[in-house]
Amino acid sequence: MSTPASLPSRTGSRPGGRSARIRAAVHRAVGELLAEQGGEPLTIPVVAAHAGVHATTVYRRWGSVGELFTDVATSRFSGDIVVPDTGSLRGDLERYASDLARDLTDPDTLPLVRATIGAAGEQGASACTAERQQQLRAMLERDQARGHHTPTVEHATDALLAPLYYRAVFTDQPLTPDWTRTLVTHLLPD
């Protein structure tokens, strides 16, 4: 675990270069392998072979499965959900909770979250939720700027993010739209 290995190259490269293509292939391989066989622990040679890339490359760019999963999770969970702007906090939260629920229900998502948590601990867990926390904060602050009485980020996290992630990760119950709406209703009773 030496190189954090963020984006390809120091000066940056074009989105069609070889480095970016390899990165995408490895990311896709992680997702696919995690989705199909969630039992056995994934190793770097297996991922590399499935991506059509040499294991050496993966070792050098990511170093360990934990850092690889963290990188995959970070890019997988960034930019995939847009903060809605419906005009009301309730509308924003209902829409956002629904989007997040659909995202977590994706068959590829859940294994990635679990594997990242297991392989990268707190850092991996943070990679799965950091952007959500920020997006939730953005919606709340925008509502507060309108002069409304807005719940705290802490309370909204407990009432929305926590149930969504808990139900997805720890249970086998479905994340239905009715249920997500109920979560928002409990947070905003008026």
Added chain:
Amino acid sequence: MSTPASLPSRTGSRPGGRSARIRAAVHRAVGELLAEQGGEPLTIPVVAAHAGVHATTVYRRWGSVGELFTDVATSRFSGDIVVPDTGSLRGDLERYASDLARDLTDPDTLPLVRATIGAAGEQGASACTAERQQQLRAMLERDQARGHHTPTVEHATDALLAPLYYRAVFTDQPLTPDWTRTLVTHLLPD
């Protein structure tokens, strides 16, 4: 942690036999190794060596790290928290949430939860929360039997279990007593 009380069992007894002793040693080894080195993934030979047991034994009894972790989590999270009986639902829940928060804050607990989720997927996650769900249900049903207007198990799970586990697993924020009391207050506003 379920520690066998001091019992001068000589020979041919259930809780002091060789099989049980090995099981306890392996369980303790998993906990210790998970607590100290959370980075690298744990393997069966490493666990066996640290437990003073041959790897063959671990392979034969558990088969894989996933099943081993699930077994450790199941026994670790069973019987460690007693359902309180304070006379009121609020008192029960406050006490229970506080106990659960203290349990999740234990330095040995969190790595075990994360590793179990990562290595055993849904089955592992269930091993970490199954008993909690049952205990919560017991408190709610007891209150309902008193003729009170009681929140549903689903709602209580979203409002209590979910925030506790989410904060512990996904964030680095502390699970303070004040915060756990707030969770109960939001669930029972009256």
Added chain:
DNA sequence: CCAGTATCGCACTGATCACTGCGTTTCAGA
């Protein structure tokens, strides 16, 4: 006390993994 059985330790084997030089290819900027 004595069989019968289950469990464990031991010594292996094949397979896989993590990791490393070295030559080649690709890319960015002059």
Added chain:
DNA sequence: TCTGAAACGCAGTGATCAGTGCGATACTGG
């Protein structure tokens, strides 16, 4: 176009892992 630097492919090494017979040991019920 050219040049230096970064990234990649390749081959190979030592270490570790998963899994398997076989003999030895500890538990079970009679």
